Amino acid sequence: MTAQFARPLSLAVSTVIFSLRRGADDSMVLSLPLVRRIRAPHKGVWALPGGPLGPDEDLAQAAGRNLRDTTGLEPRYLEQLYAFGQPDRSPDNRVVSIVYWALVGGDESATNFDDENVQWFAADNLPPLAFDHGLIVEYALWRLRNKLEYSRLAHGFLEPKFTLAQLRRVYEAVLQRRLDPGNFRRMVETSGQVVPTGEHLAGTKHRPPQLYRFNTAQGLIDPDPLTVRTTLTQPGVAS
Amino acid sequence: MTAQFARPLSLAVSTVIFSLRRGADDSMVLSLPLVRRIRAPHKGVWALPGGPLGPDEDLAQAAGRNLRDTTGLEPRYLEQLYAFGQPDRSPDNRVVSIVYWALVGGDESATNFDDENVQWFAADNLPPLAFDHGLIVEYALWRLRNKLEYSRLAHGFLEPKFTLAQLRRVYEAVLQRRLDPGNFRRMVETSGQVVPTGEHLAGTKHRPPQLYRFNTAQGLIDPDPLTVRTTLTQPGVAS
DNA sequence: GCAAAAGTGTTATTCTTACACCCATGA
DNA sequence: TCATGGGTGTAAGAATAACACTTTTGC
Structure with a gap:
């Protein structure tokens, strides 16, 4: 069963x-950090x-550790994406890559990196990538957009307390289309995934919006x- | 980058x-072949x-080859399921398993295997499995049931020409619930994934049903x- | 004719979507 | 008072689901 070959x-x-x-015009930009290869x-x-x-x-531990080591960030969500194993995906050695995808909060990602070989890029404006990493990112984006629609994945991007407008802007930035505020409110309220805290956000130059938090009592719909197993054994990750 | 450890x-x-x-009372039973470990x-x-x-x-080639070698069957559908890599999933060596799932036609699976160490089991009545294979099968079943609902995966179980009742019975066997014949007909007709051939199946003791085939012109919905890549490069597999 | 499954029609219900409109605040 | 987004109401249309009914065959 052990794989041992010439290559x-x-x-x-x-x-x-x-x-x-946060983008130039105060909009939200879906971004990801990349590392420049030094060999x-x-x-x-x-x-x-x-x-x-x-x-x-x-x-998953290896993915989380590597994420922390190279970027200094803490994952709020971590899920396996796919295993890539084409024989020719690396020119020299045969490399099988098991790829994960992760979400980190917007605040943690606000500062730039000390290392000039690590840098943020907007998801819709990436440089050419090494190996088959372009395809991998494309697939990860597809998964993110799909999963957002039927899970409460968006909390990975937000603080514990948030307004429904902030949550809506997360959806809009990821799905790249405008959503009707009224319908979005009803959609998310009836889903039961979100709970009003009673508190309100002050200081806006309009009616103060209510603050909500995610409903920890309710699990995912059809997990x-x-x-199911991973959330039972190690709550916090892979919710 | 090369992984080299004591273990x-x-x-x-x-x-x-x-x-x-085909089950005892002529019903359809979702089944899978297992191999008995000889060491x-x-x-x-x-x-x-x-x-x-x-x-x-x-x-994917390795999965297909292994499938043919151990069971003599030809996969009609093949998709990666998940990579399992818990350090303790095998008591001796450290094994990372990249698991695929496949569909084979009912006819090919009609006969039993020459090797007594390969055998069919009903999906809802499995023996105790080695390693974490019980969890793996559970996950594969979940994926099959989910994917059936938003893709034209069922053709992996059927002959090129089929009646809508046969298609419905595939859905019923996999999803394990009865479906309304009239609504099912409309659902599948409006989806455009199926095309009437004009031919009719004779010899039934009731009104002769029309034969359909899958619409090859139309691709998957939201693939x-x-x-997208794999179907372009190697049509037939991983549709 | 009768049984049985094919195939069609009809209606109630729920979900989605678009959009009008009122509310509460800062300036 | 006005601008701005928060928040509510409503109604049309689409998708879903339950079920009655007609059609065509073998026996």
Whole structure:
């Protein structure tokens, strides 16, 4: 069962990290951090953060650790995306990459990185990427948009307390289309995934909006069997 | 980047294979083939078919090859399920398994296997499984049921020409609930995924039903970016 | 004719969507 | 008072679901 060949096979874990960052005109921009490769192949080209799997590490742990190490950020959500294993995806070695995707809060991603080889990019304006990472990001974006619509994934982008307009802007930035405020309010209220706190946000130059929080009592709607297990064993991650 | 540890890491590719087999009372039973392990660990226990990744093999190719080798069956559909990598999922070595799931036609699965260590089991009545394969099958079942509802996955179970009642029975067997024949007909007709051939099935002791075929002109509804690529490069698999 | 499944029609209900309009605040 | 977004109401249209009914065959 052990894989041993002339061409050595290595296993890597990479992560597509998403955040909503404040744009020039105060809009929200879906962004992700990339690292510049400092060695061949594809030296100098931007790529997804990634690294090897530790000897006693779970795959998700490896993704989380690598995320923290290279970006200094803490994931609010972490989910496996796909395993990529085309024989020719790396020119030299045979590399199978198990790719995760993650969400981090907008505040944590506000500052830039110390390392000039790590940088934020807008999701709709990426540089050319190394290996098959362009396809990987494309797939991660598709998954993010799909999953947002039938799960309460958006809390990964927000603070514990938020207004419904903030939540709506998360949806609009990710899905890249305007949503009717009234209908959005009803949609999210009837879903039961959100609870009003009674508090109101002051200081706006209009009617003070109510603050909401996510309903921790209610789980996901129709969670898959893997999510059920992981949330029971390690709450907080992979909700 | 190469993973080299005291405890050797091996990469395996396994597959959950689904088929609809004829049950005792002529009903359709969702079934899957399992192989009995002939060595430790878990010697004698039933497990998913699987094996190592070949040096120049794509992950999906490895899954398909292994499927043909151990069961003699040809996959009609093949999709990656998940990568499992818990450090303790195998008692001895560290094994990361990239698991695929597949559909094979009911006719191909009609006969039993020559090898007594390969056997069909009903999906809702499985024996205890080795490693974490029980969880894997549970997840594969969840994916199959979910995906059936928004894709034309059912053709993996059927012949090129079929009646709408046969198609409905596929749905009923997989989803494990009765569907209204009239509503089902309209649902599937308006979806445009199916085309009437004009031919009729004779020999029934009631009104002869029309034969349909799947609409090859129309692609999947909202296919993910990976599926788009694979269907363009190798049509037939992973539709 | 009778049974059985094919195939069609009809209606109630729920979900979605568009959009009008009132409310509460700062300037 | 006005501008601005918060928040509510409403009604048309689409999708869903339950079920009655007609059609065409074999026996």
